[in-house]
Amino acid sequence: MVSGAKKICIEAEELLNNAIKEKSSDMQIGFPETAFYLPLANALLGSEVKTLSDAKKILSAARTLSTDIPPDENKWDTFLKDALNSGVSAILAEEVICALRYLNGKEPQESCFGFMPDTLLRSLGIQLVDGRISGIAVILGKAKDDKAAVDIVRDLQKRNILTLVGGSVDGVSIIDQLKEGGLHTGLESYVVPFGRDTVSIVYVLNFAIRAAMTFGGIKAGNAKACVDYVRERVPAFVLLLGGVDELKAATGAGALAAGVPIITDLDLPEIKAPGVCAHEECLVKEFDHTKIVQKAIEARGIKVKMTQIPIPVPCSAAFEGERVRKENMFVQFGGKYSPAFEYLKMRKMDEIEDGKVDVVGPEIDMMQEGSNMPLGIVIEVAGRKMLQDYEPILERQIHKFLNYAMGIFHMGQRDMNWMRISKDAKKAGFKIRHLGVLLAAKFHDEYGAIVDKVCVRLITDESGIKKLLPEARLAYAARDERLAGMTDESVDTFYSCTLCQSFAPDHVCVVSPERLGLCGAYSWLDAKAAHEITPTGGNQPIKKGKTLDAVKGIWDGINTFVYDKSHQRVNQMSIYSLIDSPMTSCGCFECIVAIVPEANGVMVVNREYTGETPAGMKFATLANSVGGGNQTPGFLGVGRLYIVSKKFISAEGGLKRIVWMPKELKEVLGHKLTKRCEEIGVPDLLDKIADETVTTEPVELVRYLEKVKHPALSMPPLM
Numbered sequence: 001m002v003s004g005a006k007k008i009c010i011e012a013e014e015l016l017n018n019a020i021k022e023k024s025s026d027m028q029i030g031f032p033e034t035a036f037y038l039p040l041a042n043a044l045l046g047s048e049v050k051t052l053s054d055a056k057k058i059l060s061a062a063r064t065l066s067t068d069i070p071p072d073e074n075k076w077d078t079f080l081k082d083a084l085n086s087g088v089s090a091i092l093a094e095e096v097i098c099a100l101r102y103l104n105g106k107e108p109q110e111s112c113f114g115f116m117p118d119t120l121l122r123s124l125g126i127q128l129v130d131g132r133i134s135g136i137a138v139i140l141g142k143a144k145d146d147k148a149a150v151d152i153v154r155d156l157q158k159r160n161i162l163t164l165v166g167g168s169v170d171g172v173s174i175i176d177q178l179k180e181g182g183l184h185t186g187l188e189s190y191v192v193p194f195g196r197d198t199v200s201i202v203y204v205l206n207f208a209i210r211a212a213m214t215f216g217g218i219k220a221g222n223a224k225a226c227v228d229y230v231r232e233r234v235p236a237f238v239l240l241l242g243g244v245d246e247l248k249a250a251t252g253a254g255a256l257a258a259g260v261p262i263i264t265d266l267d268l269p270e271i272k273a274p275g276v277c278a279h280e281e282c283l284v285k286e287f288d289h290t291k292i293v294q295k296a297i298e299a300r301g302i303k304v305k306m307t308q309i310p311i312p313v314p315c316s317a318a319f320e321g322e323r324v325r326k327e328n329m330f331v332q333f334g335g336k337y338s339p340a341f342e343y344l345k346m347r348k349m350d351e352i353e354d355g356k357v358d359v360v361g362p363e364i365d366m367m368q369e370g371s372n373m374p375l376g377i378v379i380e381v382a383g384r385k386m387l388q389d390y391e392p393i394l395e396r397q398i399h400k401f402l403n404y405a406m407g408i409f410h411m412g413q414r415d416m417n418w419m420r421i422s423k424d425a426k427k428a429g430f431k432i433r434h435l436g437v438l439l440a441a442k443f444h445d446e447y448g449a450i451v452d453k454v455c456v457r458l459i460t461d462e463s464g465i466k467k468l469l470p471e472a473r474l475a476y477a478a479r480d481e482r483l484a485g486m487t488d489e490s491v492d493t494f495y496s497c498t499l500c501q502s503f504a505p506d507h508v509c510v511v512s513p514e515r516l517g518l519c520g521a522y523s524w525l526d527a528k529a530a531h532e533i534t535p536t537g538g539n540q541p542i543k544k545g546k547t548l549d550a551v552k553g554i555w556d557g558i559n560t561f562v563y564d565k566s567h568q569r570v571n572q573m574s575i576y577s578l579i580d581s582p583m584t585s586c587g588c589f590e591c592i593v594a595i596v597p598e599a600n601g602v603m604v605v606n607r608e609y610t611g612e613t614p615a616g617m618k619f620a621t622l623a624n625s626v627g628g629g630n631q632t633p634g635f636l637g638v639g640r641l642y643i644v645s646k647k648f649i650s651a652e653g654g655l656k657r658i659v660w661m662p663k664e665l666k667e668v669l670g671h672k673l674t675k676r677c678e679e680i681g682v683p684d685l686l687d688k689i690a691d692e693t694v695t696t697e698p699v700e701l702v703r704y705l706e707k708v709k710h711p712a713l714s715m716p717p718l719m
């Protein structure tokens with residue numbers, strides 16, 4: 001591995017020298033959409049590599065890490081230390097090589113992700129905390145054949161493990177084996193190809209190390225804390241398959257140095273050493289491909305929650321994003337093709353029979369291949385702790401649960417749903433009835449604390465749908481009205497969410513009826529239901545207590561709770577202020593609100609927007625200063641829907657303060673935003689709020705705001 005590390009350092013130096021010769025040492029270098037420069041160099045050395053000459057310093061640091069003397073295998077401590085240092089030098093050099101490839105337009109490789117941007121890290125982070133992803137597997141190399149490759153990945157998918165695939169052996173890559181085996185790759189299937197050579201594994205490692213800085217709030221350059229974070233909190237492992245050479249050995253040592261254990265099908269000496277990875281096992285071998293996933297899970301200590309559901313197709317969150325294309329569709333329901341709806345209602349305990357599934361109308365065997373059929377899904381639930389308020393929360397899960405089944409595709413909700421069953425699922429024996437079996441099992445599994453009984457009716461004839469649809473539509477409308485009427489003043493209890501503490505240890509979201517969690521996933525009702533389901537979990541009721549400041553939204557009960565749960569880091573939190581003791585931000589936020597002092601207002605930027613903003617920073621850079629569980633006056637991570645809440649930074653004047661937001665965010669908020677502008681008496685506010693098509697420059701922004709007479713300019717000074 002020492003020779004591998006040295007060789008890759010030399011290769012990186014040659015490439016870098018050539019680049020400097022061709023361009024110049026001031027030439028900019030970096031990865032797309034990140035605030036962490038070259039993240040490994042940033043995390044481990046504290047360097048901000050912006051130019052080719054900065055990269056030179058990284059390579060000389062890498063060179064000093066790899067010793068010229070081969071490690072002495074008889075002296076275990078020094079052997080491991082030297083090996084890990086060589087590994088670090090290899091991955092630092094590889095990161096420079098990958099950045100040079102970006103500079104030369106050679107990355108990402110065909111059908112590969114390459115560098116994974118910060119926004120992806122944030123969205124995957126939330127899936128890790130809420131349990132949709134139970135771990136991260138990195139497969140490097142090739143399996144013994146296409147089928148074995150597909151079987152290993154399917155095994156990982158069934159266990160909700162995000163699988164990053166890449167590398168090759170003798171010119172064969174696992175990526176192409178999966179393609180040949182007919183397995184769909186992509187983020188939505190939890191199978192992400194990163195690159196076809198060993199060097200590109202650096203995209204995985206610099207993805208993992210960014211979690212430490214993004215969610216853990218660890219400062220760049222604190223290498224030990226960054227590695228400790230990855231070891232303790234990022235449940236990742238490497239499956240090294242099919243062959244090893246000196247570069248793979250050096251890179252593998254780099255993975256170990258970053259706290260990621262390796263499981264291999266090769267006959268290599270196993271390594272056990274405390275303090276390197278989460279458990280003693282650092283390098284483990286398992287020749288049998290049917291057992292290697294289980295072995296890896298045990299070695300990394302990943303907790304996998306799997307429920308066996310009696311349906312004839314595999315079922316897990318990893319299949320959630322798989323689409324059923326028209327060519328592979330056996331039958332479809334709803335969308336623009338046929339009438340369909342889904343409706344969940346609460347019943348009394350003695351009114352329903354648990355587990356009953358009825359199909360009213362033709363079963364799948366009586367349907368034509370390629371046909372459009374009607375479908376009504378009516379779910380009745382009963383439970384001692386069930387409340388009518390939970391109906392919409394549970395109904396929303398239908399989408400997720402049905403998509404868990406391989407070969408079932410579901411979109412939309414209520415009477416705007418669309419579903420397909422694939423030919424493969426039909427061939428495997430999947431029936432309409434199994435939709436009900438799956439739904440009943442998942443409701444019991446995930447919502448057992450509030451749901452004691454579930455029964456499902458699946459209506460596949462049009463007359464049955466016509467009979468029930470009016471009742472469902474009345475219920476949808478009544479729910480909307482009930483929710484719209486809920487205010488912070490109407491309750492004495494808010495809810496906490498501390499799920500993100502697994503990444504950002506001091507972060508506490510306070511969720512109120514008019515302010516949802518900053519990831520956008522938890523409304524007050526969601527948090528309330530989650531508390532019923534797991535009374536000791538991350539969602540706890542917080543009595544507001546005595547009002548200390550009604551305008552800023554400060555209560556003594558909230559302060560006491562937050563002080564305790566933030567490990568005494570935050571002693572006051574105002575729910576409605578951006579400036580005075582704002583809420584902490586973990587890193588999963590959908591949007592960032594940031595003060596624009598020149599305009600006496602604020603800008604809001606959503607994480608999907610990658611361009612410049614009037615704050616002089618892109619989302620990724622802003623997110624870097626806001627996240628980590630800190631209170632940052634003037635900056636706030638928020639859920640998208642909070643923008644259209646009456647309580648949106650109401651202490652600073654609310655919606656009228658927004659002077660800039662990306663066009664797509666305006667469009668996504670659509671009529672909700674227009675309605676709010678009307679409610680506050682400025683119906684043309686949306687036109688007065690600038691976006692990137694107007695400007696991203698503060699000076700021009702102020703000029704525009706003056707021209708359109710934006711209300712922020714005449715509001716009291718923000719600071």
Ligand code: SF4
Nearest residue numbers: 497499500509517519
């Ligand atoms: S509500 Fe807050 S703490 Fe909970 S998952 Fe979302 S961002 Fe994380």
